[in-house]
Amino acid sequence: MVPAIRADRARLARVVTLAAVIVVLDQITKLIALSRLILGTPVTLVDGFLALTLVMNPGLAFGLLAGIPASWRWVVGLLSLVALVAIGLIFGGAVGNLIDRTRFSAVVDFVDVYVRDWHWPAFNVADSAITVGVAALALVVVFERSPSARA
Numbered sequence: 797m798v799p800a801i802r803a804d805r806a807r808l809a810r811v812v813t814l815a816a817v818i819v820v821l822d823q824i825t826k827l828i829a830l831s832r833l834i835l836g837t838p839v840t841l842v843d844g845f846l847a848l849t850l851v852m853n854p855g856l857a858f859g860l861l862a863g864i865p866a867s868w869r870w871v872v873g874l875l876s877l878v879a880l881v882a883i884g885l886i887f888g889g890a891v892g893n894l895i896d897r898t899r900f901s902a903v904v905d906f907v908d909v910y911v912r913d914w915h916w917p918a919f920n921v922a923d924s925a926i927t928v929g930v931a932a933l934a935l936v937v938v939f940e941r942s943p944s945a946r947a
Contacts, residue, residue: 800899808891871939879936885929892922 833850840847861872895901905918
């Protein structure tokens with residue numbers, strides 16, 4: 797196998813491994829919290845600064861959209877799915893371009909959009925995925941703000 801491809805696979809394996817470790821740690825710590833903490837009862841770790849308090853959050857990260865009516869909770873799931881897809885697009889695009897940089901010391905761009913003499917910078921599938929992913933994440937951020945946060 798070509799050394800550059802082997803190195804790219806090793807990097808990707810480390811990223812996927814890190815993601816898997818985070819998922820496992822997240823689920824283990826949640827199981828411990830569910831088994832040892834009482835809902836809504838703080839356990840002080842550093843007085844006046846840090847406590848462990850079990851909360852069941854129906855919203856997004858840090859309680860965003862937690863106050864929406866139960867009949868609209870599907871929106872939270874949809875936004876979470878959009879964020880996951882967006883991150884996948886960004887991650888995949890970044891890896892695709894990183895492979896090019898490792899192999900060629902440059903990114904292979906080949907889509908040339910133009911009107912007469914005006915040319916958009918050439919791009920590739922990875923660039924498109926990153927752009928769509930960032931746009932989707934931006935939409936999630938805009939729409940995840942609770943109505944009270946907008947006031």
